Amino acid sequence: MARRNALLALLLGTLACAAAYASAFLPGPPKAWAGWALGIGTAVVMVAASALGAARGDKGIGRLKVPFAVTFLILAGGFAAVLVMPAPTGAADPLFLGLPAPAAIVLIGIGLLPLLVLPFAYALTFDDMTLSEDDLERVRAQARALQAGTASPAVEAPRAEPVEVEV
Amino acid sequence: MTAIALLQTTELPRLAQPTIVAVAIVYFAIVGAIGVWATRRTRTASDFFVAGEGIGLAALTLAAMSATLSGFAFIGGPALVYTAGLGAMFLILPASVTSSMTSWALAKRMRLLGEVRGLVTVPDAIGARYRSPAAQGLSAVAILVAVVGYMATNLLALGLVIDAIFGTGLALGVWIGMAIVLAYSVAGGILAGVYTDMFQGTLMAVASVLVFLYTLKVGGGMGGISRTILENDPGFLSAFGAMGPVAALSLFFVFGVGSMGQPHVIHKFYMLREPRKLKWYPLLVTVALLVTMLLYFGVGVAMKSLVAGGEVAPLSRPDDATPFFLLRYTPVLLAAIVFSGVAAAIMSTVNSFMNIGAAALTHDLPVALGRRVGNELLWGRISTVAISVAAAFLALLPGALVAFLGIFGWGLFASTLVPALAIGLNWEGATREGAIASISVGLVVTLFFETLAYFKVYSFPAGVTVSGASLVLSILVFFGVSWLTRQRAAGALDPDVALVMSV
Numbered sequence: 001m002a003r004r005n006a007l008l009a010l011l012l013g014t015l016a017c018a019a020a021y022a023s024a025f026l027p028g029p030p031k032a033w034a035g036w037a038l039g040i041g042t043a044v045v046m047v048a049a050s051a052l053g054a055a056r057g058d059k060g061i062g063r064l065k066v067p068f069a070v071t072f073l074i075l076a077g078g079f080a081a082v083l084v085m086p087a088p089t090g091a092a093d094p095l096f097l098g099l100p101a102p103a104a105i106v107l108i109g110i111g112l113l114p115l116l117v118l119p120f121a122y123a124l125t126f127d128d129m130t131l132s133e134d135d136l137e138r139v140r141a142q143a144r145a146l147q148a149g150t151a152s153p154a155v156e157a158p159r160a161e162p163v164e165v166e167v
Numbered sequence: 168m169t170a171i172a173l174l175q176t177t178e179l180p181r182l183a184q185p186t187i188v189a190v191a192i193v194y195f196a197i198v199g200a201i202g203v204w205a206t207r208r209t210r211t212a213s214d215f216f217v218a219g220e221g222i223g224l225a226a227l228t229l230a231a232m233s234a235t236l237s238g239f240a241f242i243g244g245p246a247l248v249y250t251a252g253l254g255a256m257f258l259i260l261p262a263s264v265t266s267s268m269t270s271w272a273l274a275k276r277m278r279l280l281g282e283v284r285g286l287v288t289v290p291d292a293i294g295a296r297y298r299s300p301a302a303q304g305l306s307a308v309a310i311l312v313a314v315v316g317y318m319a320t321n322l323l324a325l326g327l328v329i330d331a332i333f334g335t336g337l338a339l340g341v342w343i344g345m346a347i348v349l350a351y352s353v354a355g356g357i358l359a360g361v362y363t364d365m366f367q368g369t370l371m372a373v374a375s376v377l378v379f380l381y382t383l384k385v386g387g388g389m390g391g392i393s394r395t396i397l398e399n400d401p402g403f404l405s406a407f408g409a410m411g412p413v414a415a416l417s418l419f420f421v422f423g424v425g426s427m428g429q430p431h432v433i434h435k436f437y438m439l440r441e442p443r444k445l446k447w448y449p450l451l452v453t454v455a456l457l458v459t460m461l462l463y464f465g466v467g468v469a470m471k472s473l474v475a476g477g478e479v480a481p482l483s484r485p486d487d488a489t490p491f492f493l494l495r496y497t498p499v500l501l502a503a504i505v506f507s508g509v510a511a512a513i514m515s516t517v518n519s520f521m522n523i524g525a526a527a528l529t530h531d532l533p534v535a536l537g538r539r540v541g542n543e544l545l546w547g548r549i550s551t552v553a554i555s556v557a558a559a560f561l562a563l564l565p566g567a568l569v570a571f572l573g574i575f576g577w578g579l580f581a582s583t584l585v586p587a588l589a590i591g592l593n594w595e596g597a598t599r600e601g602a603i604a605s606i607s608v609g610l611v612v613t614l615f616f617e618t619l620a621y622f623k624v625y626s627f628p629a630g631v632t633v634s635g636a637s638l639v640l641s642i643l644v645f646f647g648v649s650w651l652t653r654q655r656a657a658g659a660l661d662p663d664v665a666l667v668m669s670v
Binding site for chain 2: 007017020021025038039045053054082091099102107113120121127130140146147
């Protein structure tokens with residue numbers, strides 16, 4: 001289910017990006033919604049790709065839902081904020097950490113905040129949700145079995161009966 | 168816009184000062200020594216192409232970071248910030264997400280697939296996933312096309328740096344640069360590349376941090392820089408700078424999502440000795456990338472501030488931003504280290520391209536044709552020389568051909584590899600037909616429209632990049648064709664591949 005949802009999100013995000021690009025071919029001035037579609041679509045695609053990779057069979061993505069949701073909010077929220085925010089007007093504008101508000105959102109929000117979420121989520125869930133010792137041993141056992149049956153698996157991997165996986 | 172990713176085709180200011188020359192010589196000597204050491208440890212094709220699956224986490228981190236960043240991060244990037252303002256940052260902003268995303272989508276599965284199947288190349292993974300020599304061969308063709316173009320552009324950039332430091336002239340600079348990288352790449356393969364990358368990556372990171380501190384000092388802190396710019400050109404610090412929203416966000420899309428299809432980076436997952444060390448990889452490589460890109464931002468805004476404040480005359484060429492700042496505002500030793508860092512960044516990228524190009528030629532294409540080269544180590548070395556010489560000749564061709572070749576590299580990798588690999592390794596319903604169709608669409612659309620744009624026959628409307636459009640199209644085609652062929656081909660996976668995909 002998690003994989004299916006991630007795939008659906010990935011497809012929808014890509015369609016949003018496609019719509020943004022397609023709008024440039026329409027007559028008239030650039031469409032204001034194109035930036036929104038591209039920004040939100042990109043955020044969806046990147047988070048969906050992460051979730052797709054994190055999902056394991058039927059186990060879903062478990063507690064990774066939270067960091068993925070937070071990352072989506074950071075990216076999509078950041079893009080939305082800078083799309084509606086007025087441009088700086090001059091030296092009297094207030095600064096945040098030495099930057100005018102739009103620049104602060106872009107650099108600190110979109111550019112830095114995900115660093116505090118995703119890599120730590122990856123590391124903290126790695127042992128139980130990405131690759132445990134048991135997982136590794138299972139895969140290595142398969143590799144040993146495979147190597148026992150062929151000399152050059154990279155070129156002519158043994159062709160056991162294919163596993164039909166439900167689509 | 169993808170053109171900006173790698174292009175450094177204009178001459179640099181003359182840098183031939185004794186300290187800069189001395190540091191460059193020391194730098195090249197260290198690289199040479201690492202190459203000699205690695206050569207002694209390179210005995211098999213596996214050593215040559217995937218470092219014998221024997222590198223540690225630190226080496227993987229620095230090698231991935233070094234391969235990701237070319238000289239553009241030090242010269243062209245700051246120039247782009249100086250010219251386009253904050254919009255230029257959308258090219259590197261995705262770095263806070265990409266390593267984690269790529270780790271989830273690809274790192275574990277590629278590393279395990281490499282172990283199960285003894286894979287040595289990225290197209291190998293595509294071939295194994297889809298049981299398709301055709302998909303493997305097609306992706307190898309895409310890689311080869313992009314690699315030669317990328318290498319030509321990078322060799323030209325390396326020639327410019329060597330010429331600026333040693334006054335060799337451009338042509339000789341290109342050949343000297345090529346010979347240096349070739350020497351350690353041919354002899355030591357990717358093993359030499361990885362360990363020179365460790366040295367080069369450290370150099371790049373240290374240099375970037377030091378230069379960033381100098382930019383803050385010269386500009387009166389971040390607040391001082393911002394105030395000076397806001398007084399004179401407030402639009403520069405607006406969210407998208409001089410770019411439109413779609414153009415800037417398109418950079419984020421292409422360089423964010425496209426990062427999952429960069430073979431010179433993801434290929435390195437095969438090399439990690441212990442797969443469970445991947446645990447801290449995203450954090451380390453993200454921090455390394457962000458630290459190393461401080462210079463990209465710092466020099467760009469500092470130079471803009473200096474020009475806006477009237478302290479410096481406007482630059483006649485934006486590419487002069489970094490050399491100008493270094494030579495005028497930092498100690499000459501630091502400037503020397505940065506210039507060596509530029510060479511380091513270019514060389515580490517070229518080395519990675521040499522390796523994956525040689526692998527495509529000697530491994531993937533023969534496999535796609537149902538053959539196998541007898542001595543892959545020997546032919547890998549011969550192919551490395553052949554590709555490098557071809558790229559050097561291309562780099563020195565008159566006219567703007569090299570710029571054209573460098574334009575489509577990132578986009579071509581992204582549109583041909585992201586769907587088939589990053590999605591395909593995580594979706595059992597993806598089909599061989601979907602993979603072949605998406606790789607073909609990525610290849611054809613990118614080459615066709617980049618060629619039309621190069622000859623000024625047709626260009627996409629403002630904001631739409633060929634890279635972005637081809638990536639979107641190839642993903643949609645991948646989904647569409649996989650869905651259409653789901654009854655006939657979906658789900659036929661080898662048991663070991665199915666196991667790796669389920670873990």
